[in-house]
Amino acid sequence: MSLGDGVMKKFLTLLAVAVLTIHTSSPAQAHSKITSFSPRPNSVVLELPQKVTMKFSEAPLTFKKKKVNLISVANPRKEIISIGETKVVGKSLVVALSDQEAVPGKYLVTYRMASPDGHVVSGSYRFSLSSS
Incomplete structure (x- = not known):
């Protein structure tokens, strides 16, 4: 084995480690996603729910004195x-109506949630209250 073969072997080993590191991501590195809504987007309800709940794939990030997670609901x-304040309950955000x-x-539901990785998940959706 020549000197060049040793350098090449080290290079290939380092390259393999780098490729494995890049292609092996843990679930903690993925951004949180919404897994369920209540009420659901574009749904029609017969009576106004007492609360809006949004469940995520990870528990929202919380700070003692900062409001980083929010659900706001506006009527027509x-x-x-x-x-009241938006509450964090496990992996869910909940607000009373x-x-x-x-x-x-x-009705327009607007939300903002801080993932444990610091990524902010935000958006809005609508649901309808039936007149009958």
Whole structure:
């Protein structure tokens, strides 16, 4: 074995380690995803739910004094009907709703969740309250 063969063997070993490191990602490196909604997007409900719940693939990141996770719900008149703070319960975000301003039509749910990896999952969806 010549000197060149030893260098080449080390190079190939390092290359193999680098490739395995890059292609082997752990689940903790993946961004959190929404696994369920209540009420579901584009659903029609007969009565306003008492709360909105969103479950994620990982528990939301929390800080003692900072509000980094949020669910806000607006009625068809664009009045905010979510009451109190958004709570983290296991892998879910939950917010209570006031039925004082329950009117038939489309409701807008806006959310923001901080994943354990620091990535923010945010967006919005609608559900409808039936008039019957």
